[in-house]
Amino acid sequence: ELKVEQNPLFLSMQEGKNYTIYCNYSTTSDRLYWYRQDPGKSLESLFVLLSNGAVKQEGRLMASLDTKARLSTLHITAAVHDLSATYFCAVDSYGGSQGNLIFGKGTKLSVKP
Amino acid sequence: GAGVSQSPSNKVTEKGKDVELRCDPISGHTALYWYRQSLGQGLEFLIYFQGNSAPDKSGLPSDRFSAERTGGSVSTLTIQRTQQEDSAVYLCASSPWGGGQPQHFGDGTRLSIL
Numbered sequence: 001e002l003k004v005e006q007n008p009l010f011l012s013m014q015e016g017k018n019y020t021i022y023c024n025y026s027t028t029s030d031r032l033y034w035y036r037q038d039p040g041k042s043l044e045s046l047f048v049l050l051s052n053g054a055v056k057q058e059g060r061l062m063a064s065l066d067t068k069a070r071l072s073t074l075h076i077t078a079a080v081h082d083l084s085a086t087y088f089c090a091v092d093s094y095g096g097s098q099g100n101l102i103f104g105k106g107t108k109l110s111v112k113p
Numbered sequence: 114g115a116g117v118s119q120s121p122s123n124k125v126t127e128k129g130k131d132v133e134l135r136c137d138p139i140s141g142h143t144a145l146y147w148y149r150q151s152l153g154q155g156l157e158f159l160i161y162f163q164g165n166s167a168p169d170k171s172g173l174p175s176d177r178f179s180a181e182r183t184g185g186s187v188s189t190l191t192i193q194r195t196q197q198e199d200s201a202v203y204l205c206a207s208s209p210w211g212g213g214q215p216q217h218f219g220d221g222t223r224l225s226i227l
Contacts, residue, residue: 031212031213033215033216035218041220042204042218042219042220042221043204043206043218044218045215045216045217048213048214048215050213088156090156092212092213093158094212099144099146099161099208099211099212099213099214099216100146100158100161100169100171100172101146101148101156101158101216102158103155103156103157104155105155106155106156
């Protein structure tokens with residue numbers, strides 16, 4: 001059974017600080033997704049990582065994938081309040097062939113001034 | 114452009130009743146997914162449709178749950194004889210053709226079973 005584990009599950013940061021969210025998964029896959037969810041809202045796609053060593057950046061967020069270690073990271077640089085949300089990583093349950101996603105439990109990020 | 118549309122946005126019903134939830138995917142997207150999100154279980158995959166292929170029903174939690182997709186577009190998720198543990202937000206997503214692409218999620222239907 002494919003398992004996806006995120007840590008930390010809760011993260012309280014000060015504005016301007018850097019931090020990393022980790023996503024480990026239990027089976028081989030070369031497709032890893034990051035989503036953002038604001039309270040009461042639906043999921044918004046942030047990044048799709050499709051190969052070992054993939055790195056993508058958007059604003060203050062940078063995601064990377066190491067398929068050999070079965071690890072993805074989401075790095076936050078100089079956090080701002082607008083980044084407060086819950087962040088989910090997800091992996092294709094069939095190793096990328098179909099797209100049924102297995103999600104981690106999410107990391108609830110709170111950025112305080 | 115229009116995103117994934119779900120209706121109703123909220124549904125309150127009594128235990129034992131049947132409910133139907135609707136999803137209208139982004140035009141042209143062949144892949145359609147249903148998930149549910151609850152505090153206890155997080156985000157769970159339910160069912161996947163791809164074009165005219167037989168759906169992947171491996172995530173449906175019991176035979177009370179069923180779904181169909183008519184004409185390769187609109188999908189309906191039906192829950193029969195609802196139970197309190199069915200209370201959750203039911204999310205629909207679509208993507209152009211499946212794996213390796215971001216899924217676009219609707220706003221969900223919040224289902225409450227009294």
